[in-house]
Amino acid sequence: MKWFSHAAFAIENGEHTVLVDPFFTGNPLCSIKPDELERVDAIVVTHGHRDHIGDTEYLAKKHDATVISSVEICNWLGKRGVKKLHGQQPGGGHSHFFGTVKFTAAVHSSSLPDGSYGGIAMGVILETGGKRIYHSGDTALFSDMKIIGKNKLDAALLCIGGNYTMDVSEALEAASMLKPGILIPMHYDTWEVIRQDVVSFKNKAASICDVRILGINDTITI
Numbered sequence: 001m002k003w004f005s006h007a008a009f010a011i012e013n014g015e016h017t018v019l020v021d022p023f024f025t026g027n028p029l030c031s032i033k034p035d036e037l038e039r040v041d042a043i044v045v046t047h048g049h050r051d052h053i054g055d056t057e058y059l060a061k062k063h064d065a066t067v068i069s070s071v072e073i074c075n076w077l078g079k080r081g082v083k084k085l086h087g088q089q090p091g092g093g094h095s096h097f098f099g100t101v102k103f104t105a106a107v108h109s110s111s112l113p114d115g116s117y118g119g120i121a122m123g124v125i126l127e128t129g130g131k132r133i134y135h136s137g138d139t140a141l142f143s144d145m146k147i148i149g150k151n152k153l154d155a156a157l158l159c160i161g162g163n164y165t166m167d168v169s170e171a172l173e174a175a176s177m178l179k180p181g182i183l184i185p186m187h188y189d190t191w192e193v194i195r196q197d198v199v200s201f202k203n204k205a206a207s208i209c210d211v212r213i214l215g216i217n218d219t220i221t222i
């Protein structure tokens, strides 16, 4: 798995590459250009905000990749010429060619860059390559994270930046409910308003779980 900064990840299972929230263009932390990505098989989009839908339209067209997101976001992308789309909503989940995608609740909004309604904002549980990974999307703390943590998570990718999402202290509460094998903090330091002391977060969370601070464009094997 690779972290591009913010909420953008590439998850590789040895056969397929799945992007989550691929925000490259306009991302002040990430120097990678969308054209530098060699392989994209699927793109999971948690909600419509520009820093999450990001370069989805461009990358989906270029790589003929399948976009998996809310029904509303898929409809919006379809009108813009993206061909392979799979709309879902929280609950149940669906088996795709690379693994299972199950969307969860998220306490957040979801409008698209042109102001269109994007459905509800979501988090996602991805099962691929025998691993179970929770990407929180943008969310406030919510107590149903206890339910998400009931089945063992190999990794949780949690927003910690505050202002728009959970901050450090809320992400600590989330960690207690989720009890992931490893916790990767995300959605911080991209702009001044979400600046956080990630090292102090790691220290505070150390008694709860194994926090791995990734540098921009770092890869990690889960």
Ligand code: NI
Pocket: 047, 049, 052, 108, 109, 138, 164
């Ligand atoms: Ni957002």
Ligand code: MN
Pocket: 049, 051, 052, 138, 164, 187
């Ligand atoms: Mn965001």
